[in-house]
Amino acid sequence: MLACHAIRVLLHDGIKSIPLPLGSLFASLRRIILRPGTLLRTRRDTRRLQQEVTAGRPLRIVVGSAGLTPPGWIQTDIEFLDLLKPADWERFFRPGTLDAILAEHVWEHLTPENGARAAATCFTYLKPGGYLRLAVPDGFNPDPAYRNWVRPGGNGPGADDHKVLYDQQSLIAMLTAAGFAVELLEHFDPAGKFHHRDWNPADGMIHRSRRFDERNQGGRLAYTSLIVDARKPATGTA
Numbered sequence: 001m002l003a004c005h006a007i008r009v010l011l012h013d014g015i016k017s018i019p020l021p022l023g024s025l026f027a028s029l030r031r032i033i034l035r036p037g038t039l040l041r042t043r044r045d046t047r048r049l050q051q052e053v054t055a056g057r058p059l060r061i062v063v064g065s066a067g068l069t070p071p072g073w074i075q076t077d078i079e080f081l082d083l084l085k086p087a088d089w090e091r092f093f094r095p096g097t098l099d100a101i102l103a104e105h106v107w108e109h110l111t112p113e114n115g116a117r118a119a120a121t122c123f124t125y126l127k128p129g130g131y132l133r134l135a136v137p138d139g140f141n142p143d144p145a146y147r148n149w150v151r152p153g154g155n156g157p158g159a160d161d162h163k164v165l166y167d168q169q170s171l172i173a174m175l176t177a178a179g180f181a182v183e184l185l186e187h188f189d190p191a192g193k194f195h196h197r198d199w200n201p202a203d204g205m206i207h208r209s210r211r212f213d214e215r216n217q218g219g220r221l222a223y224t225s226l227i228v229d230a231r232k233p234a235t236g237t238a
Helices: 002-013 022-034 038-054 086-092 112-125 144-150 168-177
Strands: 060-062 098-104 126-136 181-188 194-196 226-231
Touching (some): 038 086, 086 112, 098 112, 112 126, 112 168, 126 168
Parallel strands (some): 060 098
Antiparallel strands (some): 126 226, 181 226
16 A cells, blocks of 8 residues: 555656656556546547447537536547547548537637637538537636636636637637638627627537626626637538
């Protein structure tokens, strides 16, 4: 037991001080020892996705789900469906076969160039008329505390990995360049005014939103997202 504890401490605290390639070896061992369920979970979710694809039901997938998957949607994760790896998508889907894709607070973790690549992949695999419901932190939010919370390198959870802070203009530009027609669901405009339209959570639940974020109490908008439906034109090609 003491030996195992010592290994855990070394793997947790000592990796950064170990030169490569030995450091890479210890990083791999840490993942194996500290996350013993990851491989089994990935295999389970991969089998589930394969079964759903062959079941003949509507294909609505969540990318970057982090275990939060609404009813009627299929969970995926980066371990087996990476937005930036075309081979992953080719493994499961044919172009033009997905009904919908849901991504809540995923695109801000991609560089603008990789975000454009990911949008193009989604466009390829959606059916004509299918849609990508996408939510990201809102760069036009007028609250400086909010912007500091979500900006790249900001003080909010996960912001150290944020690569970009989108606003309605930059997000629409990226999605339209991929071929999408974009409908704004929730956003701040350049003057700092909030806009929203009713949207059905059954069509893609966004938790960090005006209606569903529990931090929004008494009419106060403590936390919202820039939310869009990016639809592949019905006359488009797969």
